[in-house]
Amino acid sequence: MDNYSLLMREIEAILRASKDNIVITDGYGTVLRVSPNCESVYGKKASYLIGKTVDELESESIFSPSITKVVLKEKKHMQVMQHTPTGRMVMATGLPVFDENGSIIRVISFSHDLTEIQDLKEDYEELQAKMERYQTEIQELRENHLDPADFVVKSKATQQIWQFIQRVAKSDATVVFLGESGVGKNVFARALHHGSKRKNESFIEVNCGAIPESLFESEMFGYEAGSFTGANKKGKAGLIELSDKGTLFLDEIGELPLAVQAKLLKALQEKKVTRVGGVKTKNIDFRLIASTNQNLEDMVKKGSFREDLFYRLNVLPITVPPLRERKEDILILSHFFLKEFNEKYETNKFFHHETMEEFMRYPWPGNVRELQNMIERLVITAESRTIYPNSLPFYAERETAEQLFAKQKNEPLEENHSSLQEALDYVEKRWLKRAFKQYKTTYEMAEYLGLSQSTVVRKLKKYNINAKMN
Known part of the structure; x- marks a missing residue:
């Protein structure tokens, strides 16, 4: 066997053994040889490719595009990404x-x-996003540890709520938590989930006031691949679907x-979802919990909340009462949070007794x-x-709320404010005005006041504080 024949056999062996697709052309771009696996990549047999030019x-x-054309033009080693007729990426x-x-x-x-690698990359990114979500949920569960020894149940009102939660946790009945912003409705919702038969499944918390109306359907129900521009090409499960076998918590449902x-x-009635752009209906088994800081019955009467959804x-x-109505909880909560933040920031700070007295007055x-x-x-x-x-931001005004009320017109409290609610509204309005003066956006105001941004916007409208903010 001469050297030429031996060389040809070696080339053929390399072409057959290679896992990569190999194409050899002459100096004019005419295909001379291809590896046998070209059909799986380009969808054409070797006999079809050999003899044709890369232009064709x-x-x-x-x-x-053709890598050969690029090499012939640039006259050097080159690389390009190709999309083949078989849907591969190489x-x-x-x-x-x-x-x-x-x-x-x-x-x-x-x-x-690279198709499998690309698919693996996308699967990994999707899994990573899910893991981040689950890790956040796990961390929140740890931070809001629901053992009664840690859970703050000092006041009579809180004890009654805790006892009621323990009674209804084992059922699958829908629960709605009512109360002002910041009273801990989401913590009670987690306690309910933790005490249920679904405690080892997912707890999906949805802030209804934070999802724009235009995105609500795709976020809640998910979507199929290619449903709209910018959609994940594999589609996406919605929040309701993610709550399957677990608990779906709709926070700020009144928004x-x-x-x-x-x-x-x-979806809540049938417990079925159909993804946007899809035709298949999927049964979802979840326990529904909701919360709101608004009076849903009044909203139903005004026509801003559906009566059938209300029922x-x-x-x-x-109903979770505000902190001012369960003052017994202030001291124990203060020390609970102090311990938490001392550990977080590696400090060893403690309250002066007068600080605690100010806490009780506020x-x-x-x-x-x-808090x-x-x-x-x-x-x-x-x-x-x-x-x-x-150190307290409200300490500069040493007067108590009652003194402030009486001082407004130098009149007794009972003459100046006809009800407790009026007095509370007065304090709330003062705090909103103070935040409005100090901060540029409603998000900064919400952080300062310890409220949600949507609640700040609503209260600014309520008191006609015309904030030109984001």
Whole structure:
């Protein structure tokens, strides 16, 4: 066997053994040899490709684009990404072979199939996003540990709620938590889930006020691949679907626009979802919990909340009173949060007894959330280990709320404010005005007040504080 025949056999063996697709052309771009696996990549047999030019094959979208043409033009090693007729994504690498005069006599290209790698990458990214979500839920569950020894049940009102939760947790009845922003409705919702038979399954919390109406359907129900521009090509499960076998918690349910309420009601009644752009209906087994800081019955009367949705939610209503009405909880919550933030920031700070007295006097319009935010701020900013009352942002106005009310017109409290609610509204309005002066956006105001941004916007409208903010 002469050297030429031996060389040809070696080339054939390499072409057959290679896992990559190999194409060899002459210096004019005519295909001379291809590896047998070209059919699985380009959808054409070797006999079809051999003898054709890369210009012809590119015009047929078989080589899209042709790496050989790029190499012939640039006269050097090149790489391009190709999309093949079989739906594959390949990395094509082209190498020029020169003669003694520097002319290209051959172009050898290797096409490595990256489709599986790309699919794995997308699967990994999707899994990573899910893991981040689940890790957040796990962390929140840890932070809101629901053992009765840690759960704050000092006041009689809180004890009654805790006992009621323990009684209804084992059922699948719908529960709606009512109360002002920041009273801890989401913590009670988690306690309910933790005590149920679904405690080892997912707890999906949805802030209904945070999802734009235009995105609500795709976020809640999910979508199939290619449903709209920018959609994940594999589709996406909605929040309702993710709650299968677990608990779906709809926070701030009163914030939903009427058009969205109708879509949600059908899914809650039938416990079935159809993804956007899909035709298949999927049964979802979940326990529904909701919460709101609004009076849903009044909203029903005004026509801003569907009556049928109200009765669907209002199976077991639980009212969580504001912090000012359960002052016994203030001290124990304060020490609970102080311990938490001392550990978080590796400090060892403690309250002066007068600081605690100020805590007891203060009406806490932002409720538990405001108290928690306040204590975190004090742990971070207090210069000494002892947290003195002059560190409190409201300490500069040493007058109590009652004194402020009476001072407004230098009149007794009972003449100046006809009811407790009027007095509370007065304090709330003062705090909103103060936040409005100090901060530029409603998001910063919400952080300062310990409220949600949507609640701040609503209260600004309520008191006609015309904030030109985001």
